[in-house]
Amino acid sequence: MIDFRYHLVSIVAIFLALAVGIVMGTTLLSNPAIESALQTADVLRKSNNDYRDQLAALQAREAGNDDFVTAEIPALVRGQLTGESVLLVAAPGSSGTLREQTVQVLTEAGATISGQITIMEKFIDPAQASFIGQLTVPLKPGGLTLPGTDPYKNAAALLAATLVTADDAQAGTENTATAGVLDAFDGAGLLTIDGTPAKRATLALILAPDTPYTGDKAQVQAGALVSLAGGLDAGSQGTSLTGVITATQPGGVIAALRDTGDVAAKVSSVDTLDMPAGRVVVVYSLREQLEGRAGQYGIGADASEFLPASSAATPSPTTSGS
Known part of the structure; x- marks a missing residue:
């Protein structure tokens, strides 16, 4: 047991x-x-x-x-933009420091800055689109044909007639037919004015926001600035859109431009504004615009190359326009 x-x-x-x-x-x-x-x-x-x-x-x-x-x-x-005048358009959220550095490079290229307009948040707010349309139509001079019913495209056409020209003989002069347009847009809180942008420029340079837009309004907000770029290009000798690489991300204004076949075929973009080399490319892109060509430059999404292929050519310093 x-x-x-x-x-x-x-x-x-x-x-x-x-x-x-x-x-x-x-x-x-x-x-x-x-x-x-x-x-x-x-x-x-x-x-x-x-x-x-x-x-x-x-x-x-x-x-x-x-x-x-x-x-x-x-x-x-040197000599790339001699005799040309450039309108600066600062989108809400663009860098003031980069704008100042860009002005310096444009000046070194021989260009004159006609003035600057700063787009306000209200301008790109989808809730204000109807108001912008109602403001634009009564201000339209008799000789100007608006592109359609899109309020942003119509506003772009009116602002282009006020701010830029494709005629060298009219550069530096005000368009008497659009007198009061800038004051009306300024008074409505849609933009602010610095310098004398009403003395029309031959070229326009738009500085994109550094941060992409997000949410339900993003497409309309970015699209409003792309429409402005297209309108300024149609009324001038050329327009470029520039910013930093984040602007090529979804919701970014450069990304929105590059996604549009029609506007991207005419308006150039540069996504390396925060690089000294990129600011040189901005000058080259405007020079290319004068020659009737456009391209998408930089290192971000959908950039075709870093700089225009013809940028090595040095124009005559006495040449103005194209």
């Missing part, structure tokens, strides 16, 4: 065996596992250090390239 002592000894033996197994398993298996983990950590640490060194080298290289281009900008753009 098996007594209680036997059962007790058996239970103790079982637990002792389990304890011995756990100790042996820990001793035999932990060292290789720990060594493997340590080796993996060493590999990852080395890779991380390598990537950090590569990033530092690329940043130093980019900084060197930017310094070199910045020093050479006057030579790279």
Whole structure:
């Protein structure tokens, strides 16, 4: 007969065996596992250090390239826009610092800045589209034909007649037929005026917002600025839209332009405005516009190349218009 002592000894033996197994398993298996983990950590640490060194080298290289281009900008753009006047259009959310740097490059290229209009948030608010249409039609002079029923396209055509011209002889003069248009749009809180933009320019440059639009209004907001670009291009010798690479993301104005076959075929875009080389490309894109061509330039989505293929050609400094 098996007594209680036997059962007790058996239970103790079982637990002792389990304890011995756990100790042996820990001793035999932990060292290789720990060594493997340590080796993996060493590999990852080395890779991380390598990537950090590569990033530092690329940043130093980019900084060197930017310094070199910045020093050479006057030579790279000299004479490209001599005799031309440029209207600046700042979209809501565009960078003021980049605008100032762009003005400097345009001036070094020989251009005159006729003035600037800053588009307000109210202009691109879909809820204001009907109001914009009601404001535009009564201001239209008799000789101007509006493109249709789209309020943004109609407003663009009216503003183009007020701000730009394709005729060199009219450059620097006001369109008497559209007197009061800028005051009306300014008074309605749709835009603000700096300088003398009513003295019409031959070219227009639009600065896109840095941040893409989001939500249900995004398509209309970006589309309103694309319509403005198309209208200014139709009324001038050329228009370019410029900004940073984020403007090529979904909801960005440059992305919206590049998605439109008809406007993109006429209006150029540059998505590297925050790079010294990109600001040179902006000048080249306007020069290309004068020559009747357009392109999508930069490093973002749907850019065809970094700069116009004909940018190496230096125009005569006495040439104005095309």
